[in-house]
Amino acid sequence: MRRCFITGICIAVLLITAAAAEAVPADIKYAEGFSIDRYDGYSLVSVSYSRDDRQSITIEYILIDTRGLNQMQRRQIRDRAGEGHPRIPSNRFIEVPVDRCITLSTTFIPPFSFFDTLDRIVGVDYIGNIYDSGIRRQLIGNGVAEVGNGPNLDLELTIDSMPQMVMVNLIEGEWNTVPKLEKAGVPVVVNGDYLETSPLGRAEWVKFIALFLGKEKEAAAWFSGIERRYLELASAVAAETVQLPSVVLNMPAAGRWVVPGGEGYFARFLADARADYLWRNTAGSRSLVLDVETVFSRALTADVWLHQYGVDGIDAIIRADSRLRSMKAVRTGRVANNDARTNPAGSNDFYESGPYRPDIILADLVTILHPGMAEELLPEHRLYYYRYLE
Amino acid sequence: MLLTAVTVLFFLLDVLLGSVSVPVSEALRIILQPGSATGSEDEAWRTILLLFRLPRAMTALAAGIGLSMGGLFMQTLFRNPLAGPSVLGITAGANLGVAVVVLIIGMSGAGQYVHGFSAGMKSYMVFAAVAGASGVLLLILLISRFTGSVTVLLLFGLMCGYLANSLVTLLIHFAAAGQIQSYIQWTFGSFGSTTWQDIRVFLPAVAALVIVSAFFFKPLNALLLGEEYARSMGVHVRRMRIALITATSVLAGMVTAYCGPVTFLGVAVPHIARGVMRTSDHQKVLPATMLIGGAAALCADLISHMPGQPGILPLNAVTALLGVPVVIWVLARRKQRAGLV
Numbered sequence: 001m002r003r004c005f006i007t008g009i010c011i012a013v014l015l016i017t018a019a020a021a022e023a024v025p026a027d028i029k030y031a032e033g034f035s036i037d038r039y040d041g042y043s044l045v046s047v048s049y050s051r052d053d054r055q056s057i058t059i060e061y062i063l064i065d066t067r068g069l070n071q072m073q074r075r076q077i078r079d080r081a082g083e084g085h086p087r088i089p090s091n092r093f094i095e096v097p098v099d100r101c102i103t104l105s106t107t108f109i110p111p112f113s114f115f116d117t118l119d120r121i122v123g124v125d126y127i128g129n130i131y132d133s134g135i136r137r138q139l140i141g142n143g144v145a146e147v148g149n150g151p152n153l154d155l156e157l158t159i160d161s162m163p164q165m166v167m168v169n170l171i172e173g174e175w176n177t178v179p180k181l182e183k184a185g186v187p188v189v190v191n192g193d194y195l196e197t198s199p200l201g202r203a204e205w206v207k208f209i210a211l212f213l214g215k216e217k218e219a220a221a222w223f224s225g226i227e228r229r230y231l232e233l234a235s236a237v238a239a240e241t242v243q244l245p246s247v248v249l250n251m252p253a254a255g256r257w258v259v260p261g262g263e264g265y266f267a268r269f270l271a272d273a274r275a276d277y278l279w280r281n282t283a284g285s286r287s288l289v290l291d292v293e294t295v296f297s298r299a300l301t302a303d304v305w306l307h308q309y310g311v312d313g314i315d316a317i318i319r320a321d322s323r324l325r326s327m328k329a330v331r332t333g334r335v336a337n338n339d340a341r342t343n344p345a346g347s348n349d350f351y352e353s354g355p356y357r358p359d360i361i362l363a364d365l366v367t368i369l370h371p372g373m374a375e376e377l378l379p380e381h382r383l384y385y386y387r388y389l390e
Numbered sequence: 391m392l393l394t395a396v397t398v399l400f401f402l403l404d405v406l407l408g409s410v411s412v413p414v415s416e417a418l419r420i421i422l423q424p425g426s427a428t429g430s431e432d433e434a435w436r437t438i439l440l441l442f443r444l445p446r447a448m449t450a451l452a453a454g455i456g457l458s459m460g461g462l463f464m465q466t467l468f469r470n471p472l473a474g475p476s477v478l479g480i481t482a483g484a485n486l487g488v489a490v491v492v493l494i495i496g497m498s499g500a501g502q503y504v505h506g507f508s509a510g511m512k513s514y515m516v517f518a519a520v521a522g523a524s525g526v527l528l529l530i531l532l533i534s535r536f537t538g539s540v541t542v543l544l545l546f547g548l549m550c551g552y553l554a555n556s557l558v559t560l561l562i563h564f565a566a567a568g569q570i571q572s573y574i575q576w577t578f579g580s581f582g583s584t585t586w587q588d589i590r591v592f593l594p595a596v597a598a599l600v601i602v603s604a605f606f607f608k609p610l611n612a613l614l615l616g617e618e619y620a621r622s623m624g625v626h627v628r629r630m631r632i633a634l635i636t637a638t639s640v641l642a643g644m645v646t647a648y649c650g651p652v653t654f655l656g657v658a659v660p661h662i663a664r665g666v667m668r669t670s671d672h673q674k675v676l677p678a679t680m681l682i683g684g685a686a687a688l689c690a691d692l693i694s695h696m697p698g699q700p701g702i703l704p705l706n707a708v709t710a711l712l713g714v715p716v717v718i719w720v721l722a723r724r725k726q727r728a729g730l731v
Contacts, residue, residue, distance in 0.1 A: 151563065254575055254650060255446070255582025256702060291695055291702045292582055293442040297410050297434045322585050323441045 026216075029227075030201035033170075033192040034208050041065065041077040044085065045211060049170055049192050057170070059190050060085070062093045063211055094187055097214030098164040104149045104177065106130050107193060108167050110353045111209040115218050118142070123161045125149035131347040150175035155184055165212060167191050197265050197285045199272065199358035200227055206356055229359040234272045236377050237366055244276040245303040245369050248295070248329070251311075252321060257295035261285045269358070273365040278302060296323070304369060305329035306386075308337050313390045333388070336368050340387035350385045360384050393666075393681040397451075400688035404447040408695050410438055442582065445589055450581040450687040452589075452596040453645045453652060454659075458683025459603060460638035461656030462663070462676060466610050467634050468544055474656035475642035478530055478547030478635065480523045482554035484646035485577075487522025489558040491515050492573045493565040516588075516647040523643025526550050530635060540617070540631070578704030579650040581691050592648055599637055603676060606633075610672040652687075654709045658717045659683040665720030686713065 026036035026043075037044040043063045050056030062081045066074055078093060102123035103109055109130065112118050118138050123145040130136045147158045151174050158166065163186060168177050170192035181188040189212070193205040203226055210219030247270055249259055260266050262277070264285035270277040278298050282288060299305070305327060311317050314335060318325050329335055341349035354361060364386040367374040374381070406417050412435045420432075420439050460475035468477070475481055491514045526547075533546050562570055584592065609630050612620035617627050645652060663678040664670055690712055694703040 253572070253583070254578070255580030256575065289701050291408070291410075293408060293410050293438045296442065297438055300434050300437060321583075322587065323437070326437060 026207075028204060028207065030198050031196055031204040031208075032198075032201060033196050034205070036207075036211065039081070039084070042081045043211065045208070047170065047190050047192050047208075049195050059170075060088050060092065061189060062088055063096045064093065065097075065214070066095045067097070067214060091182060091185070091187060094165055094189065094212070096212050098212050100162060100164045101212070102145075102147060102158060102161060102163040102166040104147075104153075104166065104168045105191070106347065106352045107355055108191060108209060109135060110356055111206045111219070112213070114206070114222060114356075115210065115213055115215040117213050117215070120213065122163060123147050123158065123166075125153075128345045129347050131341065131343055131349040131352045133343070150177060153177050153180065155180060158186060159184055163187070165189050167209075167212075170195060193355060197263060197268060199265065199269050199361070200230060202265065202355045203227075203358050226357065226359050230272075230362055233359065233362055233366065233377065237272075237274050237370065237373065240373055240377075241274040241370065244274055246276045246278055246301070247304045247306060247369070248278055248299040248302040248327075249305075249307045251308050251317070252292045252295065252324075255292055256289055257292050257299075258287050258289050259295060260287050269361060269365060273362055273369055275304070275365070275369050299327055299329075301328050303329060303332075304334045304336070306336055306338070306368075308335070308389065311337075311389070317389070334368070335389045336383075336386050337389055338364075338385050340383060340385055354385055391681075393678060393685070397681045397685040397688070400685045400692065401447055401451060404450060404688045404692045404695075405439065405443045407692060408438070408443055410435075412439065441585070445584050445586060446582045446691065447688060448589055448593060449584045449648060450691040451684045452593050453581060453649050454655060454683040454685070454687025455600065455680045456596045456641035456645050456683075457652060457656040457687075458659035458663075458679045459599065459676070460641045461658075462660040462672075462679045463606075463610075463634040463638050464656075465660050466613055466672070467631060468540055469614065469616075470544070471661065472657065473544075475638050476551065476653075476656065477544065478638070479526050479550030479552075479554055480530075480547075480639045480642045481646055481651055482551040482558075483522040483524075483526030484519040484643050485522070485651055486554040486557055487518035487520075487525075488515050488576065488646070488650075489561045489573060490522075491518045492576065493561040493569050519647035520643045522554070523639050523646065526554070527635065527639035527643075531632060534628075534631060534635075543631075576650045577706070579652045579706045579709075580702075581649050581687070581705065582695075582702075584648050588648055592644060595640065595644060599641060600680065603637070606630075607673045607676065610676070611670075614670060614672075649705075651706070652709065653706050654713050655683055655686055658713045659686060661717055662686075662713075662720050665723060 026038055028035055033047060033049055035046045035048075037046075042065065045061045045063055046058055047061075048056060048058040062085060064074060064077050064081065069077070074095065081093065082090070099120050100122045101112075101120050103112075103121060104125045106124075106129050109121065109124070112121055113132070113135055118135065119142055121139060121142070121144055124130070124139065125146070125148055127136060127140060127144070127146050130139070145157050145161045147154045147161070158181070166181055166186055166188045168181075168188060168190055169175075170190045178188050178190060191205065191208065193202055193208075196202040196205065204223060206223055207216065207219045210216050249266070250257065259279050261284045262280045262282035264287070267277050267280055271280060279288065308317060311320070314330060317330070324330060338350040339348055350361075363378050363381045364383050367378060367381060367383060368386060368388075405421070406412070406414055416432070416435060417439055420436050421444070457475055461473070464473040464475060464477050465471060467473075529550060530543060530547055534543055537543065562573065565573070609620065609625045612623045612625045613627070613630065620630075621627055642656075659682050660675070660679050663675050663682050666682070667674045667678045669675065686709070690705060690708045693712065694705050694708045696703075
């Protein structure tokens with residue numbers, strides 16, 4: 001009798017200490033938009049976004065790992081998590097790994113492909129938006145539903161597909177489908193990858209998606225490979241660079257020339273590739289809407305010109321605006337665009353698999369910006385996402 | 391005349407001042423002696439002045455003249471002070487043409503993150519704007535064959551405008567986010583997207599219409615007093631109607647094609663001109679309208695490109711902010727004479 005009593009107390013003490021155990025934060029090195037805290041049996045995932053001029057947004061999810069657990073155990077963990085985090089509403093409790101997902105952005109799809117779980121996608125926004133024909137074919141073969149996005153989202157079809165999770169972009173305004181979906185009782189998860197400003201940070205979102213697929217270990221291994229290749233290349237380039245080529249981006253339209261801010265995603269790539277992006281000293285990651293002549297006066301002497309939209313070649317550029325002909329980069333042929341992998345429907349792989357391969361993008365940029373060094377550092381690399389404009 | 395001097399002054403200011411500061415002496419040298427550039431900084435300034443500022447100023451001048459003239463024609467034809475080049479749905483038709491190009495055709499070859507138009511689209515846009523404006527014009531002319539009433543024409547034009555605008559709304563609804571942003575930027579209006587090739591077409595067209603309008607003084611004055619009176623004075627009313635509507639459509643269509651939708655000038659400038667000239671006589675008011683229109687457009691352009699700020703303000707916001715106080719002042723100054731037209 002007394003032994004039972006003592007055993008009982010010991011077990012109780014153990015349980016209490018287990019429940020009160022400190023959360024173990026997962027190692028997220030570069031991404032600032034999400035964080036993972038591991039508790040016993042579940043994880044607290046926080047997606048957040050803050051910009052200096054706006055309020056910050058934070059959304060929290062509880063992910064309950066159901067592998068090897070029965071109904072009752074799941075409920076216990078769910079209750080425990082609910083008590084530990086009373087402010088998180090129950091529609092943000094998600095049991096993982098999920099089997100039925102709907103992805104409302106093509107950027108979310110590549111990780112499914114990396115970890116061989118494409119069959120878990122039951123719905124996408126528009127099949128035509130997907131660049132990779134292999135993925136497209138497989139999804140069509142699996143009979144995925146096409147549910148649209150934003151104001152055009154087909155709620156009925158979405159509900160009918162019985163998803164365990166719908167992953168959407170973190171966005172405001174008309175294109176924010178979260179309220180609609182939550183009201184319809186559909187579990188929705190917000191993904192803020194496109195807001196990430198560091199190249200490795202954006203790639204690290206593969207770990208976020210892997211959480212829902214139960215592929216954390218595979219994702220961690222995958223990401224360290226990418227990270228190693230990226231950092232090795234960046235430091236090799238930094239060691240060898242003497243002179244930084246100047247770079248101008250984008251095209252003018254309607255009297256304006258929009259250029260990325262100095263702390264934005266692409267500006268960071270250019271910094272890591274050791275280029276002198278002409279607006280690198282501007283604060284913030286927002287794009288700058290500038291007068292054509294302001295940009296043009298500096299673009300005239302820029303060494304390299306990247307990111308022209310919707311043109312086949314230099315002739316098309318000059319036909320659109322003949323003044324661009326006198327740019328140094330146009331005269332010396334150092335004009336390149338990131339549309340080497342686009343399909344006739346207009347989908348660009350740079351925005352699909354690109355975010356997960358910063359190492360390839362960096363290699364492309366180094367090849368374009370430092371041709372001599374590239375022969376030495378990247379002898380076998382051929383331009384992948386980028387192509388020169390003729 | 392004072393008005394001419396003011397217009398010329400604004401023209402010069404618009405060319406000399408802008409986001410990039412160019413010393414005035416250098417600027418004058420470059421304009422007056424285009425061949426004398428030396429050195430790379432000179433080359434940058436030369437390019438800015440000759441390829442950007444000068445075309446922009448000339449476009450502003452031509453657009454200001456064209457829109458104001460169109461506005462005056464419409465106000466006289468319809469004897470309505472609220473009329474403008476957009477009253478017959480012509481600018482809405484031009485907008486629809488551009489929307490079709492940007493929002494539908496532009497969907498191929500542009501990703502979600504695109505800023506700005508696909509470069510090859512500019513020529514399609516110009517064509518589409520003129521086509522849209524002409525389409526509405528032809529409809530109006532067709533209707534005018536069947537009806538003698540100017541009011542019916544006005545109502546029909548209004549309906550065309552509503553229809554075109556609702557089609558544009560539908561297109562926006564179905565478009566991707568990047569295209570919508572491009573389209574909205576376009577609706578701000580801008581005098582800065584024309585090159586010399588565009589000007590070679592635009593300016594002569596406006597100049598030709600300016601010259602032709604000199605023959606309109608008498609008929610316009612007669613029309614002001616009523617169509618019956620005009621007929622009795624020997625004015626061929628039907629022909630005048632067609633001529634005025636066609637002229638306005640061509641002007642509005644071209645301006646929309648090259649500059650985007652520029653609002654407010656067409657309606658407001660004729661009133662300012664009538665106030666300044668203190669008469670409704672078209673022999674005085676028409677030239678005044680053109681000059682004031684040109685000056686107003688140049689002034690708006692100047693302000694939207696104010697030196698000291700690298701970004702530019704939306705043109706349509708500036709035209710209204712500038713113009714409304716002026717119109718109110720002119721209207722307030724009027725002694726209580728009969729009628730606004």
